[in-house]
Amino acid sequence: MPPSAETGIATEGEPTKTPTARRHQASLLERFAGPGFLAVMFVVFTVMLPDTFPTYNNLIAVVNNQTITAMVALGLLVPLAAGVFDISIGGILTLSVIFSTLMFQTTGGDMPVPVVILLTLGIGILAGLFNAILVVRLRIEPFIVTLGSGSVFLGISQLIANGKVISEHIPSGFTDLGRSEPLGIPAPIIYVLALAALLGYVFVMTPLGRKIYATGANRDAARLAGVPTDRILYLAFMTSGVCAAAAGLLYAMRIGAGQPEVGGQYLLPAYAAAFLGSTMIKPGRFNVLGLLVGLLIIAIGINGLQLNGIPSWVIPTFQGAALILAVVLTKVRGRRH
């Protein structure tokens, strides 16, 4: 908000004179500071590392490496926009990895690939439904529900995997889905862009998107205004569940194996990207484009630093700092009202 917003409180009969409504919308600087920062970072690394950084192979690899995080984060966007946390996504991702690979291994690779994919996505939806029932019916804090359920999903994964890595009889028809490169673009990037386009459409171009944002802004007031907030929460958790399951499938396709402790590493970057994204493009709202830019900022930042020979402890530090920075930016913005 521009500083003038604080004098913009109207009194009846004497409207404050603001030349345009635009004053109460985010400024261009605010909206595009994030993408601008991404561009600056890109230029800096290009200048510093002209031989390794700006190559097609490096950049496409950086982006491709973010596709699993992106898929988790895109799904996470729906509960966040609806005002609830879902931290069970790491557990659901793990469950999906183990469940899909185990189905191939136990059937000797005979189970049809589409069946495995659909069943695994179904598991994700069920996991989300489980969270939603606890949150909506029993009115338990989403944070607590998903903290617990995420751990339960992780536990179930370890139980069915019996603590071992599952890597046998994974058919190439399955792994090809994650490794092929139509037109030189890795398939995972295409999946992520398709999902991003779908979610972006829902958020911006449908009444459903508006209702999700209204639920997140003030659930009680939205409910009293006629928004079916309970149904929105069901939908939100089931969306993040199915997206986390899809991310797990993507992991299994790319790696061709299932490890029973894979999911945790995606939780923090997904949150960091979502919160960073909510400070740009449409500041104050969790939005798809912002999330993608946020994700790239983190990925390219880490990649550039690594190419400069900076050790691996930087990665979690960078991700955590990005998350905190995003929340700080939101606070500072709010205070200027």
Next chain:
Amino acid sequence: MSLLELRSISKTFPGQRALSGVDLEVAAGEIHALVGHNGSGKSTLIKVLSGFHEPDSGSGPATVDGRGLRFGDPEGVHAAGIRFIHQDLGLADGLSVLDNLKLGTGLYRTGPAWAIRWRSERADARRRLTALGLEHLDPDDDVGRLGAVERTEVAIARALQDEDQVRVLVLDEPTAALPDREVGRLFTLVRRLVAGGVGVIYVSHRLEEVFDLADRVTVLREGVVVHASPVSAIDQRALARLIAGSDIVAPVRAGGLGDASGAEELLRFEEVWTEDELRGADLTVRAGEVVGVAGLSGSGVHDVPRTLLGGSRVTAGRITVGGAAVTELGPTALARLGVAVVPAGNHRKRIAGLSVRENLTISDLGPFWSAAHFNHRAERAEARELLDRFGILPPEPERPIELLSGGNQQKVYVARLLRTRPRLLVLEEPTQGVDVGGSADILRFIVDAAREHGVGVLLCSSDLEDLAGVCQRVLAFRAGRIAAELVGDAATREAIVEECYLAEGGPIHAAER
């Protein structure tokens, strides 16, 4: 000589004079009732006394036992021996009675390694409770699990723990949450205190309590003391008139609202009982009719919208909409039946984070959605049209909703639901906290909706002007049911107050004396 004296207290808030030259005296051993309608200045006066508000300069002096009292100094007020029990009691649920008693003082006696000496603290608490005649309270009970009376008693015990220093006790509507039969126990406690020489200021809406309990009564209206006398010098009816005020202009009945008695019946409550306040409520609203619901807090007036919104469970009786029994309550279920409810309280309506436009349209986005396409242009156009039609200022659809004044926000919420073309509109305190101009606008929209579109309106309000001004019928609630129905010109401000305040059959707690 008076124990507590307040002289010429004035308090001005921006744009509003809450108190002008108010005097109040309380003698030792006296129960002094302070009465007045909502917004009369009672709570402002209490907050000035407690040091929460500082009065205008030129107010005062205030003295306790002849010693001066500094304004705006809560600790000084405490040191002077004045104690307050506010309506919400300020108890910490989940903590024990003992812990709650200690909340006021903070310090526990400790032994080695700073461990609390629970045994002696407990014995101490028990002794103090017994001294107040509250031996039925166990120091280890969880306050959250106590009944309403016990909770009030804990609050009183906490205020009185240093009883020898307490000179004045202020009780702000202590019986609002109590069922009638429990009020007597509270009265016994208050009388015991007074016998020990404490002065009590008793703020209450219930006139029969004033006559039961108090020695003197002071009536506030629009920030001015309009009456002060011994209780014996006045009767309930006269007191009710003083509260309402007699300088009433003839009600401006909404023009053109005809007789609706033959119109379609939209809403009916048949002997409805709820877990909260309704005790066999009967009411009907017909198409094109504005029906007012009046009553004190706790009488059921606010339980009508609460019940419709699903916040208060129906335990007996029947609610019908358009002649058919309603099986599911709540905003979404009612919206399907063409019923829109605007609850009280900004926080229950304001979707902060969404713009004025989005707040206006959220209840029905259908018109903008066709063939998988959201027509943002049509939405903006309709938002602009609504801002114009409802006189919402400033007319900027993209402004964040929280930057509008209270009155303009309220117009947004009324417009939001009127836009969905409901057959029946239920409004709870639609003009609360809204200035005169804004209130008039909102009432005009309501009347227009009834007259031009045949909307049935149920107006649940504690604002007598609103009720007298626009309603064809006003239903007065008492103790969870309709005590009286005032039709047409009979629904004056004065008549509404009488019906709301007066209990049938005179003082009901006389037996306790």
